[in-house]
Amino acid sequence: MSDSKIQENLQKEDAYYVNMGPQHPSTHGVLRLRVGLQGEKVIHVEPHCGYIHRGIEKMCEKDTYSQIIHLTDRLDYLSANTNNEAVCLLVENALGIEVPERVKIIRTILDELTRLASHQLWWSVMGMDLGALTTFFYGLRDREKILDIFEESTGGRLLPSFNTPGGFMHDIHPNFVPRTKEFLAYFKKKLPEYNRLLTGNVIFQQRTKGIGILSKEDAIAYGVTGPSGRASGFACDVRKHHPYSAYGMVDFKEILYTEGDSFYRYVARMDEMWESMKIIEQLIDRIEDGPYTAKMKPIIKLPAGEYYQRVETTRGEFGVFVISTGDKTPYRMKFRSPNFANLSALDYMSRGFKIADMVAIMSSLDLVIPDIDR
């Protein structure tokens, strides 16, 4: 063992260990962190996962591709629609099916609505974690409007399972377009309010600026993607670099910062909400009449081979890896979940900061635990 390693182990033995979770309010789920402390200083964080492990990858091996879509909802439940889409895109690409343009556009709009709803919830709870309870009511009030749009068109508020290989389960509601437009007009007025309420707050800035710094090189090495990675300068937006659905048809900016601290992870998400609205605006009038699904066989069998599909969920890059033997069920299915990768950087990011900063760092990473445990 090297000297530094011995030193580190001595420090660990000396440390005072505190459990954060599995029922800690700021973990937003059942994640247990064993935090090693020296005084108030964090010297070591050890995540203990598995409290909500359901063996989804094993279940997938017995399910058909249409059934698997319902399981992907339960990974990152705040980007359920995007997870569904990843499996659908994989099946469509493997079979060489071209979906109608109408489907592509609606999928993209739903993705961005999902992103907005998820960021609204994240903003609500981030403020709440840091002691500003008001944000919770503001954020949830606006999120409700998106969930209503989802409910009307897809039948599900949180877990729509609306995508199927080839298109959608059924057509969207006639109210979808006017209500989405109405929401955009509404939320454009409300978003500056978010900034006035929290972004400029002195206490909030002091608790997040310079906290949990992650450099670009480390973000890449740990595979930290999504707004968290882009706040460190890692250009990892799958929508931009490997466009799918209708992302190739729209003009939007990839939000990049170089600071990489909790505050800029916050700012990156706030900016992303504007970009999401921009994307929806460009597409909402381009929904043409037509079929809502491509022609699909009732039983989907992927040709033997290995497939990988990447999409950008709210929290980063989501990947689906399928090994097919030509059967109607996959031989092996693996989900590359963004939260799992983001979690791996938590130990590195929080070393040297105070235990109270852990809450700010975790909130700014926006972890969703079922996506980690799968």
Add this chain to the structure above:
Amino acid sequence: MSNEQLQNYIKELVPEVVFEENTQYLVAVVPTEKIYAITENLKKNASTAFDYMLSLTGVDYPDSYAVVYHLESTKHNHLIVLKAKMDKQNPKIDSVCKVWPAAELQEREVFDFFGVHFNNHPDLRRLFMDEEWQGYPLRKDYKDEINIVEL
């Protein structure tokens, strides 16, 4: 680098490499005992620079266990899939934690589900299952004696 250039580069690095045909990305089956040297070279070499590991997957093939690495270069935007196969009796492979720290948790996951042992891993324990769990659930021959649900 284009796929062809990558192919030539890896062939020079490890002559034993086999490339799979008709695949979505370039898939290289590399000798298991050399995995650390190969990955380290692919990351450090400026012309390949695979600095971003998308995913590390364990697979139970009918004749072997395998670890599949999806690697991308953020500089050159090329992607490669490395595959290392192990025999079923005693699956062992070198850890790549030192190359990509992201591998630490992902290797623990593969150990947990497939029983693949990663040499030189700093903290190889089960990640999702209980410490005293018997067997490796994602193996194809795994039988759950307690909760049998056969469809």
